[in-house]
Amino acid sequence: MARQQGWVAFILVLAIASGVLLATYGLQLGLDLRGGSQLTLQVMPAGAILKVESEQLEAVKEVLERRINGLGVAESTLQTIGTDQLILQLPGEQNPGRAAKVLGSTALLEFKAQKPGTEKEMQGLLQLKRQAEAVLAAKQPKTTSTESGLPPPPPKPQLAPEDLAKSLRALGLSVPEGSSETDQIEVLLAEVNRRVVALYGPTLLSGKDLTSAGRQQNATGNAWDVTLGFNREGGEKFASLTQAIAGTGRLLGIVLDGRSISEASVGAEFKAAGIAGGAASITGNFTADEARDLEVQLRGGSLPLPVKIVEVRTIGPSLGAENIRTSLLAALSGLVLVGVFMVLVYRLPGVVSVLALSLYALYNLAVYSLIPVTLTLPGIAGFILSVGMAVDANVLIFERVKEELRSGNTLIRSIDTGFARAFSSIFDGHITGLISCTALFFLGTGLVKGFAVTLAIGLLLSLFTALTCTRSLLRLLMSYPALRRPTYFLPAAQLPASAA
Amino acid sequence: MLSSPAPVPAPILAAIPIRYMRISRHRRLAWIASAIACGLSLLGLALCWLNPAIASPLKPGLDFTGGTQIQVERRCQNACAELSVSQLQQRLGDLSLPPVPGETSPNLSSSAVQVLDGGRSLLLRLPALSADQSTALIEELTPVTGPLKTSATSINTIGPTLGSRLLQGSIVSLLVSFAAIAVYISFMYNGVFAFLALLCLAHDVLITCGVFAWLGLLQGIEVDSLFAVSLITVAGYSVTDTVVIYDRIREQRKLLADLPLIDQVDVAVDATLTRSLYTSLTTLLPLFGLLFFGGSSLFWFAVALIIGIAVGSWSSIGLAPTLLPVLSRR
Numbered sequence: 103m104a105r106q107q108g109w110v111a112f113i114l115v116l117a118i119a120s121g122v123l124l125a126t127y128g129l130q131l132g133l134d135l136r137g138g139s140q141l142t143l144q145v146m147p148a149g150a151i152l153k154v155e156s157e158q159l160e161a162v163k164e165v166l167e168r169r170i171n172g173l174g175v176a177e178s179t180l181q182t183i184g185t186d187q188l189i190l191q192l193p194g195e196q197n198p199g200r201a202a203k204v205l206g207s208t209a210l211l212e213f214k215a216q217k218p219g220t221e222k223e224m225q226g227l228l229q230l231k232r233q234a235e236a237v238l239a240a241k242q243p244k245t246t247s248t249e250s251g252l253p254p255p256p257p258k259p260q261l262a263p264e265d266l267a268k269s270l271r272a273l274g275l276s277v278p279e280g281s282s283e284t285d286q287i288e289v290l291l292a293e294v295n296r297r298v299v300a301l302y303g304p305t306l307l308s309g310k311d312l313t314s315a316g317r318q319q320n321a322t323g324n325a326w327d328v329t330l331g332f333n334r335e336g337g338e339k340f341a342s343l344t345q346a347i348a349g350t351g352r353l354l355g356i357v358l359d360g361r362s363i364s365e366a367s368v369g370a371e372f373k374a375a376g377i378a379g380g381a382a383s384i385t386g387n388f389t390a391d392e393a394r395d396l397e398v399q400l401r402g403g404s405l406p407l408p409v410k411i412v413e414v415r416t417i418g419p420s421l422g423a424e425n426i427r428t429s430l431l432a433a434l435s436g437l438v439l440v441g442v443f444m445v446l447v448y449r450l451p452g453v454v455s456v457l458a459l460s461l462y463a464l465y466n467l468a469v470y471s472l473i474p475v476t477l478t479l480p481g482i483a484g485f486i487l488s489v490g491m492a493v494d495a496n497v498l499i500f501e502r503v504k505e506e507l508r509s510g511n512t513l514i515r516s517i518d519t520g521f522a523r524a525f526s527s528i529f530d531g532h533i534t535g536l537i538s539c540t541a542l543f544f545l546g547t548g549l550v551k552g553f554a555v556t557l558a559i560g561l562l563l564s565l566f567t568a569l570t571c572t573r574s575l576l577r578l579l580m581s582y583p584a585l586r587r588p589t590y591f592l593p594a595a596q597l598p599a600s601a602a
Numbered sequence: 603m604l605s606s607p608a609p610v611p612a613p614i615l616a617a618i619p620i621r622y623m624r625i626s627r628h629r630r631l632a633w634i635a636s637a638i639a640c641g642l643s644l645l646g647l648a649l650c651w652l653n654p655a656i657a658s659p660l661k662p663g664l665d666f667t668g669g670t671q672i673q674v675e676r677r678c679q680n681a682c683a684e685l686s687v688s689q690l691q692q693r694l695g696d697l698s699l700p701p702v703p704g705e706t707s708p709n710l711s712s713s714a715v716q717v718l719d720g721g722r723s724l725l726l727r728l729p730a731l732s733a734d735q736s737t738a739l740i741e742e743l744t745p746v747t748g749p750l751k752t753s754a755t756s757i758n759t760i761g762p763t764l765g766s767r768l769l770q771g772s773i774v775s776l777l778v779s780f781a782a783i784a785v786y787i788s789f790m791y792n793g794v795f796a797f798l799a800l801l802c803l804a805h806d807v808l809i810t811c812g813v814f815a816w817l818g819l820l821q822g823i824e825v826d827s828l829f830a831v832s833l834i835t836v837a838g839y840s841v842t843d844t845v846v847i848y849d850r851i852r853e854q855r856k857l858l859a860d861l862p863l864i865d866q867v868d869v870a871v872d873a874t875l876t877r878s879l880y881t882s883l884t885t886l887l888p889l890f891g892l893l894f895f896g897g898s899s900l901f902w903f904a905v906a907l908i909i910g911i912a913v914g915s916w917s918s919i920g921l922a923p924t925l926l927p928v929l930s931r932r
Contacts (some may be wrong), residue, residue, distance in 0.1 A: 137753070142764065143732075161802035196752060199734035236702070288701055293921040412761035414733050420753040428897035436891025440884050447880065480828055483900050486892055487835065489909065491842075497884060498846065500875035530790060530843040534783050538838045541779030550772055553831050557838075 106581070109574035120468030122434030127471045130199060135193055135426050137419030139198035143188045143205065143409045144181045156187040157454055161406045163188060169204055172398035183551075188409070198414055200395065208359045209399035210406045211309035214302035215343055216352040217250065224301050224353065228365060230269055231294045235285045237266075268291065274296075300364045302355045306343045308404075311336025315400035317393040318383060326393035330400070337380025344368045344375030358396075371580050413491040429482040436486055437463075440493055448500045450590035451576060455496040462492050462563055469559050475552070484553055488560030494531070495568030499524040503591065510598040511586050515578060521573055533562045616804040618861070622875050625924055632920035636805060643812020650815045660811060661818030663826040666769060670731040674740060675723045675754035676747055678797030682721040685747065690715045690724070693746045699735040709736070721885075730759055748851045752856075765827075776837060777830040783841055791848055794929050799844045801925070802917040806840040807833055810910040828903040836910030839885070843878065844918040849873045851923065871923045883913035 133140050145162050150262045159182055162235045166188065166355060170178050178193045192201060209565035216224060216254065267284060273293045277286050332340055347354060349370030356364040388396065440459070444452035466485065472478060477485075503520030511519065542554035543587065579585050588597055625632075632770035647659040664671050676682050694710045713809040713852050714727040724747065731739065736757045744750060781798060810833060817823035850870040886908060 139733075144761070173832040191892055196755070197733070197737050199737050202733035227703075282698075284698060284701065303922045367695075368750065377912060408807070410761065411733075412764045414736075414757065415757040416733075416755070416757040418751070418753040418755045420751070424754075424897070425897065428895060429900070432892045432894075432896035432900070433888070434891075435895050436888030439887040443884060443887060446726045479899055480831065480903070483892060483896070483903055486888045487885070490888040491839070493884040494842075494881040497877055501874075501880070523853075529845045530652060532847055534841045534845055535838050537782045537786060538725070538834070538841075541782060542775045542834060545771060545775035545778055547829070548832065550768070550775065550827075550831060557835075589740075598899075 106574055106577045109570060110578055111318045113458060113461065113571050113574060117464060123468045124464075124471050126466055127474070129467065129471050130474045130476045131134060131422075132476045132481065133193060133415070134417050134479045135422050135477065136193060136489065137196075137417050137422040138191065138193040139201070139414065139416045140184075140191045140192070140412035141198060141202060141205070141411055142183070143190065145186045145188070146408045146410055148407055151407065155565065156185070158407055159186060159188075161539045162409060165403050166190070166409075167406050168293055168402035169398055170201070173201060174199065179300055186453040187412075194419070196416060196418065199354040200391070202411055202414060204395045204398055206409060206411045208405045209396075210359055211310065211312070211400060211403040212357040213340065213343060214305055214355045214357060215347050215460065216301055217303050217354065218350075221351050224294060224298065224365075225497040227294050227298050227301075231291065231296065231298070234266075234291050234294070238287055238291075239502075249579070266340045278556060290582070295360075295362055298365070299355070299357060299360065302357070302362075303310045305357075307332075307336060307339040310404075311339065311402060312400060315397045317388075317390075317397050319381070320482065325385075326390050327385050328388065328393050328396050328400070328576060331570070332382070334378040334380065334423040337378070338383060341376035341378045343376065344372050345374075348372040348376065352407075353539060356386075383449075385523060425479050429479060429570050433482065433486045440490060448591070450579070450585065451496075451572075453501065453577065454555075454575045455493065455500070457493060457575055458496065458567050459489060461571050462567040463489060465563050465567070469563070470556075473555075473559075475559070478552070481485070481556055484556045485560070485599055488564070490555060492560065492564035494569065495524075495528045495564055498528055498570055499568065504596075507588055507592050508598065513586055513591070513601065516591075517580065521569070525569070528565070532565050534560050615901070618858075619909040620868065620872050622781055622872050625871040625920070626864050626868050628920075629924035632924055636917065638848055639693055639809050639812070640805060641864055643815065644820065646648075646812045648814035650819055653819065654821065656818060659776040660815055660825045660829075661823065662765070663824035663829075664727070664758060664760055666765035668730055668760050668765055668826075670726075670728045670757065670759040671738060671739065672726045672728065672758075673723060673756045674726075674747070677749040677751045677834055678722065685717055685724075687715045689746055690717075690726075690743070693743065694907070696800050697739060697742050699738050699742075713888070730761060731756075733759070739810075753785050756828060767804070768827055769829065772834065776834060787841075787845070787848070791852060794926065798929065799841055799848070800923045802844050802914070802922045803837050803840045805917050805921060806836055806910055806914040810836055810906055810915045813909050814906065821904060826902075828900075829906055832903055832906035832910060835907060836914060837876055839911055840914035840917065843881070843914050844922050846881070847871060847874050847878065847923055849920055852928070858866075858879070862927070863930055867923045868924055871919060875919070878915060878919055884910060885911055 122267075135203070143166070145159055147154055151158065163180060163182060165219045170180060170190065175192050175195060177193050181189050181191075183189050189468045191207065192198060195201065263283065266283070270286065270290055273290065273295055275289055279287050311332050313333045314337075316329045316331075317326050318329055319325075334570055344354060346370040349372075351367065353365045353367055355362055356366070364384050366385065382398075410554035437459075444455050446452070448455065466488070469475070475481070494510055502524040503516050506516035506519045506523075507513070538556060539554045541557070542550055552589055620793050650656045650661065651659050676685075686706070691711075691713065694713050694715070697710060699708070699710075708729040708731060710728060712729070716727075717723075718725055724743075728739070736759065740750065740755065741756075780803065784796040784800055787799050798829040814823065814825055814829065818825070843844065847870060850873060851867055854870045854873075856868040858869060889904050889911070892900055896904060
């Protein structure tokens, strides 16, 4: 008896602790329940690295965290998933485009000098590039150049369709039949860029030597420049680089992620010492937003490995609220159905099992809040399912108790034997379940992994509540003689004549 | 062959406690029913595979094929103005989206458009778009659709590599967990028990897949990553359900050691019949709650689980115990 009361006290303390825990920390809701954006970033192996190791993943994460902080999104979280993925959650963010742009690029900044003897080819390519960009700008009223209101383009010849076709042929490109003009120009620009970059010499200075990045409006006031500050070594490199090409007509190329974003000439006045002072600016005709994004990327440093955005999910806040409403309704209706069923079929123990299940649900949610498990829509479905499965243990026990009663055992003895005999089947069932969870957790990805965690928590807790809570509560009730009636367990017709 | 039980002396036969039925009397029926269900499932999977529009055993959804799915809700006063699919498709064809450097612009002419809730909401299935392109596309739709409720928009973009990784991960983890379960059951019971538990599991998973193959063929229902999760759950539940009956068979083998296995099995199945049905029922009840009230995103998840758990309950009563004496004899 004393032991029983000890268990009941323990269960009550646990219940109160769970309640307090839930009230203090609450549940962490997934983005599908509260609205927002979630981006999954895949770290790609590159160069000599064939497989992404955990240090590299951490290094990528660090850089991305700096960039996210630079973006100033509240409450964002960045988690590593598996061996080579990161998940970024942006609660409340309805337009993840900017974050995607800032996070998705490597931001490897390189300064290169044009190779000698390539001036003519470079000039031709750059002219073609400007023409093509002008056509694109005219087609895309929203994108960069027009908004920034370039200094009125010195007669920028439009690229006529015939000229475009000719240029494509000249560069040895073929485009699929019937592709749009925009696509053709994109193909052209990509090739022009590849050739421009090929005309540069080796990288003489990179973003590693940066100490600061900023932005400022350029002299015309229409476009933005990105300003750079180098460390001492970087400043020296920049000076010698500019000195080498000053006055030669060769260009200084600024290459970001393999894309030439600025080609600058260095005036002859720097012939003597190069551009000293450890500072430079990139005049790339940026819009205010573009300049800010580049600044954030450069400050955060370049990524040690490129990342690719493999998944973007955006959910509006009212959809999230709707999801909470429907899943709550589903959970409650399902649980009420189970409760009614248990009470109708098992009578007094059925009531006890409803109590035990409520405790199960409470403990489960408390563990979710403790770990913490982010509650998503599928997570709630898994939780509802786990309650249905947790009842199974109670059904197994009570059926066994009924059998013992039918075969003429006394009530207390039937209860004890029922629990003892049902134990092995409950235990085996839970162990096989836990085996699957372990395999799913270590081998599965993302969604599957989360599901395995919630299912394993549910299985462990249901083992505890079925064997401990149900039992102690039932034993406690049996200490009241008024409740010690077999008919509270079984219809009288099924009892052997002697016991009724 | 499948011989009927050896004649047993009358007094012992009377001692066999049977309340409802002897499962062995109905075993041929059970086997035939399961064989037909498995055959139909295989046929559904094969037809799906041969269907040029699907070309895989199940119709893969966005999670596995990759792409962008956009759902928007229109802001309408009372009734929403008529909106035809062709109107929308034409609009999509005319759009030009902000380009992504180094990539050709996506071809939107093959997009699928669905008008739901009497024109209130729209579901678009598109090739994979960047985050910027998705937002731009929604803005560009407004001339046709009228104002949209931004708070009710959902955009999902999934790269094609993600789906195949998910699929691989789930299959590998499933196989490993099967192997581990087989080892556990062989250790606690014996190899035949383990083999039959896995056979039942394969039976349950096959029929669940088969139903979705037919749904894909006839109704265009697609499977998503939640379907993979439901299969894993069904597999786990199937084994648990079977183990509960095994446990009773093991007990009867001790209690009724003099009887042939077939009678031990009959007694065990009969004694556990109510609880087998009740445990399945208590698991199904919350799922019906999910089915009726859980909203569209969980509807097919609930369907898959309900089918799988019902079939799992069937196979653990009608299949594993009835095959046990047949296989153990050899």
